Amino acid sequence: MAAVAANEIRKQFGDVVAVDGISLAVRDGEFLVLLGPSGCGKTTFLRIIAGLERPTSGEILIGGEVVNDIPPRARGVAMVFQGYGLYPHLTVANNIAFPLRTQGTPRPEIKRKVAWAAALLGIDHLLHRRPRQLSGGERQRVALARAIVRDPTVFLLDEPLSNLDAKLRASARSELKRFQQTVRTSTIYVTHDQVEAMGMGDRIAVIDHGKLRQIGTPTEIYDDPADEFVASFLGTPPMNLIERDDGLLGFRPEHFLPREMLDGSELAELPFRIDRMEYLGSERILYGALDGIAAKREVTAKLPAHVPLAGIRAGEWHPFAVRKTELRFFDRNGRRTADRQGRDR
């Protein structure tokens, strides 16, 4: 049974369509990431699930029950906000206890659950502090503890890592993922950061302009993008897209390699003029153009930095190639079409 299901959800603010007919289902215990650029409607969609916004049309089901007319408190959801939304005037212990108090949980039970959640997240020593006296990472854990004490059917997380600095974000990411695997609560996680999405999600739902573009495992999303948007949104740098008579041809920069590095016969050979190179420590990004072929944007190649650059110099042509199995085809509307090699979807 799906923990959460959305059925043709639409949300309009005046003339602006924020969510444009999204349908999806979150499986029990799954970690689903909603990924998309800012303003794509992913946060609005999450708020609709939480009950903080009413959909213009469509149905939300939680645990198999339609919850459109059920207030947030009775939906069995817990939410962690971008700014955490901790209560500044309450101690950490009282912050965590708050959702239990609103439910009228008996005192000893509250005490037991607060202690349990604090131990789970390693914040037992902070229980008497106030949010203002905590670091960013500690606040995030308090917000998680407050979410877990209610035994929610589903966790809703709205960019919970965006207020942390880069170094802390990496460790918080794996901590959060481990936490979710421990409690096995279905989770919907909103982010615009593809690294977070790829690293944490069991599945990723890519959203753009209020529409669901593709839903699938990180591998599916990355290797077999359903359309031009998904292809160019994921990957740094994103997929190269070359114009053809009947649409677009795409390939990932890491598959676009000097001809001499590839063997076998199933190759598409493309002469590449390198304009400039970027050295990024573990890899090199080569920017340039293809001979006589129009591309949607600058063509890039990504080479491991330990590969010697024999004969490859900025301003010169070099034979490059892509394995034909790595080519992806899109029609004029940007929709994926059958690949020539038979890797149909």
Added chain:
Amino acid sequence: MSAIAAAPRLTRRRLIWDRPEIVGPLLIAPAILYIVVLVGLPFLLALYYSVSAYNIFNPSYTFVGLRNFQDVLESEIFRRTLVNTLVFTIGAQVIGLLLGKIGAMLLMQEFPGRRIARALVVLPWAVPVSLATLAWLWMFDSLYSVINWTLAAAGLIDPANRPQWLGRQDLAMIAVTVVHAWRLFPFGVVIFLAGFTSVPKDVLDAATVDGAGFWRRNYQIILPMILPIVLIALIFGTVFTFTDLSVVYLLTKGGPINSTQVLGSLAFQVGILSGDVAHGAAICLFLFPFLLVAVIVLLRVLRRREN
């Protein structure tokens, strides 16, 4: 070098404005002057006269010690005035802040004409107190009272037996308190509006998802969060009300039978109108300990909340 040469018109002399150690004191001097001349000197004068037998009929200085204070404390009128002042102050604060909170909550809602409504709310504050009180005087008038007419039309009172708002002792006290609360109301609205908008949306959303309903959200989350700012409003309101005499003086002149007399109006009546400056000064000085205690208590509460 070229940067300096490129700006030949700018003077290179060090001006007075380049010296914060001079500009700072210069800018704060008017404020200090104001406090010394218009607050400090009158206070010292009041102390000086309160221990004298000075009045306008006998303007020679005779030291009488604390006798004036003793006279004042023994006076039935003064004790009544003291109680009145407390009732007036506390009543006006409670009503003003309560209405201010409700008004601010209404003005937080989206509705057509909200901007105009927000501007209009400030009116009781902006209108000169004399004009506003005159309008209230008519509303409370024994014959032409709009309030009585409305109540009678609504069938709430007997038209033949209309309440004499400014003529009965208890009703007069209610009248002056309500008018002063009406003056404080815009201040309350502004303070609560500022408080409400300072509460992060994330916190309110979190409370909603955590199961807090309207009352819990308001009294367990929002109110504790904006309490420091409300306390400041309370200090200001208390000080302004405790020392105010304009509403009482314009509406009832302290009557009937001193039932609405407050410290300010009594001191004015005794010290200025009757010319007994010494006793007037003594009455005035009774304001001081009350205000001092109120301000110290509230400032301490504020500081404790900050830590």
